[in-house]
Amino acid sequence: MTAQVIDGKKIAAEIRKNLAERVAANEDSPVLAVVLVGENEASKIYVRNKKKAAAEVGIICEVFEFAETIGENALLASIEELNENPHVNGIIVQLPLPKQINPLKVLSCINPQKDVDGFSPYNIGLLASKEDEAVVAATPKGILSLLKSTGVDLCGKHAVIIGRSNIVGRPVSLLLLNNDCTVTITHSKTVGLAEIVRQADVLVAACGCPKMVKKDWIKPGAIIIDVGINRLEDGKLCGDVDFEKVSEVASYITPVPGGVGPMTVAMLLENTLEAAQKQKNSNKHHHCHCGKCHHN
Ligand code: NAD
Secondary structure (H helix, E strand, O other), rough: OOEOOOHHHHHHHHHHHHHHHHHHHOOOOEEEEEEEEEEOOOHHHHHHHHHHHHHHOOOOEEEEEEEOOOOOOHHHHHHHHHHOOOOOOEEEEEEOOOOOOOOHHHHOOOOOOOOOOOOOOOHHHHHOOOOOOOOOHHHHHHHHHHHHOOOOOOOEEEEEEEEEOOHHHHHHHHHHHHOOEEEEEEEOOOOOHHHHHHHOOOOEEOOOOOOOEEEHOOOOOOOOEEEEEEEOOOEEEEEEOHHHHOOOOOOOOOOOOOOOHHHHHHHHHHHHHHHHHHHHHHHOOOOOOOOOOOOO
């Protein structure tokens, strides 16, 4: 068998085109506020890319830059201001943050309705309790979208996730569980990783170990989603999966680059548009979630 390559670049381009049309159909452009603290070079590049991608679909992206030395309270106060600002639909805080700032406090401070990264404990909690209104983080959401693009029914499939980080491994595990997969989460302390991966109908590799997943770890016909982005000595990028060899046994596989990566930004933009639309609707109608009253 030779695996079919899941073209994340193409799928993401279609999603962005669709987003651009939906944004154009609205009166107001959604506004995404990006909070950037300090001088992390990688963070600056990510923010620049997000801004460019947002502009392409008609989303306004405003970057709020703060000095590396900013105190926690000052940063929290600025986020509160963005929470209160009716003009702002989405707020993301570029991680990592400087040492003096507790990221959990900062993420907890973001209004859950504006938390378009889906990293706040509130949205993670909604995802963990299988609530449809959870804002799902961009990378996991992109992974699900790539899986769905294959047309394969996920129900009952054994999904093995390599990695348990807050931004990929954990949320993607919850999302696949909510989509009726049987989920096994593995990590750096897992014993017998290859043996577990051999049972996977769906494998999501998100550990940041170049080409770690080998051909003989793969159940024939498995679907492989490679989240890893690793830079090799020759400057080339590669994933966590040995793409060439694994392609010989898998049914579907994502390439690196051009797989999960392009989906992540597209999903952030989709979350921003959806947040803007929800806010617009809830301004029109009073929405009460008390469970007792029936106002709408
Ligand atoms: P992380 O470093 O926060 O977490 C890595 C996880 O992998 C940990 O839970 C760890 O326990 C596990 N792990 C590490 N070594 C392992 C091993 N040998 N065997 C099994 N498990 C192991 O990383 P992250 O932020 O979750 O990112 C993972 C990878 O995905 C990185 O390469 C990152 O660059 C990439 N990434 C890509 C995107 C994208 O949009 N494509 C988004 C986020 C992260």
